[in-house]
Amino acid sequence: MTDRSFRFTHAISRKPSASIIDGLRAVDVGTPDLDLFHSHHADYVQALKDTGAEVTVLDALDAYPDAVFVEDTALCLREGAIVMRPGAPSRLGEAAEMAPHLKALYGDVRAISGADSYIEGGDILTTETEILVGRSERTNAAGIEELRGLVADWGYTVREVITPEGVLHFKTDCSLLDGETVLATERLAASGCFEGYKVIYTAAGEEAAANTIRFNDLVLMPAGFPATRDRLIQAGYTVREIGNSEAAKLDGGMSCLSLRFTPTR
Template sequence: MSDRSYRFTHAITRKPAASIIAGLRAVDTGTPDLALMQAHHAAYIAALRATGATVIELDALDAYPDSVFVEDTALCLPSGAVTMRPGAPSRLGEAAEMAPHLEALYADVKRISGPDSFIEAGDILMTETEILVGRSARTNAAGIAELAALVAPWGETVREVHTPPGVLHFKTDCSLLDAETILATRRLSATGCFTGYRLIDVAEGEEAAANTIRFNDVVLMPAGFPRTRDALLAAGYDLREIGNSECAKLDGGMSCLSLRFTSKP
């Protein structure tokens, strides 16, 4: 299971729906431009494919404005997948839409089903040794406990942590750069939840740069954060900057746009 948290053969994405202009947002910073979002999304997919990965592009779901953010619907692990139970009522149906695609790829697909359980995978950071899950407005203690019970037979360890107040998802403020290193905002790293890991802090005022993805040998990061970019380059990472202005209007980032996994022969 070496490098299981950042080396992948496959990714699942979903085309942005025209209904995305009605997507959820914590703060209204303007209506997303669908054409520009589509262009950014195409660049994102091209960057994934350039690493050698197979990218599965699912059709848009107009009934679910936020469905481009596929990461929230499931957690993909080496031994199987778990479909989530989103904490936003308008997103509850998205996990069911994703399930058949995962069942075609995995022999074992479990699901969060407790009526009191809520969990979105934007709150889940998988590392080489553990699965960190942040309590947030979208993920509760019951959801975390249910996930821990479901993945324990696969030898996975879940550790509950806390998302800072006012931050939508745990991974809004952090991302994995390699087996030992996490990129994080100071407000999150100050909680002590990353003890034992090497930390790189995003630059002050560039908190939105914290959500990147390490995908094989490349780190995909949102464009427009030069000081954080320079820090990552200085640390030796191979970067690809992707436009994210429109997804950012809906609290979306690099990790939100794909499910990443390794297909077993």
């Protein structure tokens, strides 16, 4: 078993813009504090750099309030990158903005292009053996099918799963911890989508901790979920807690804030 699903040499992140106060949100729980968001984002980027990765931090995009959540714009694999087609109309332009940065690093960059295809990176969990894609309000069957065709010659198997009702993205409720282990909420795991994997559950009332990222030897998780943090530490993971209160106001988490990959040319 390799570890291509969580060991990376590169990451791309983007600074939050002043327009983020107009970002999409399922429920309005308050306006993000831009200064605090910048502070949290700086801590996040530093944590990625501390693993030894090369981290590119792109300038803010005022025209796209949600552009800080770069993960939704692309799927980055060892063999190449796939530019997504976000399901939120206001975010369609973000993918085009990301494409040149990926082409500078990858020899093979492909794109979801069907007029009826929608898919966002937040619905995609890549493991050592397959790519799980959650059908959601942002990702439809046509998008999943197009992705399946685009990665077939790279040897990847795509498996469609269902994102729970009321949950924005599949990875809102889960994340990869290593080649055989996922962190997940009980409501998501109950669907049976993780059969064959070891599952560590978020603690009761700490479901928002499910969106972490395993990046090289660190597990980055949002601060404020001590019981889930302790479960990860007890399982042998090295955990770094990052403030996420402002991103959370816009339904954002740890994975949303970066693209993580090892490019090949």
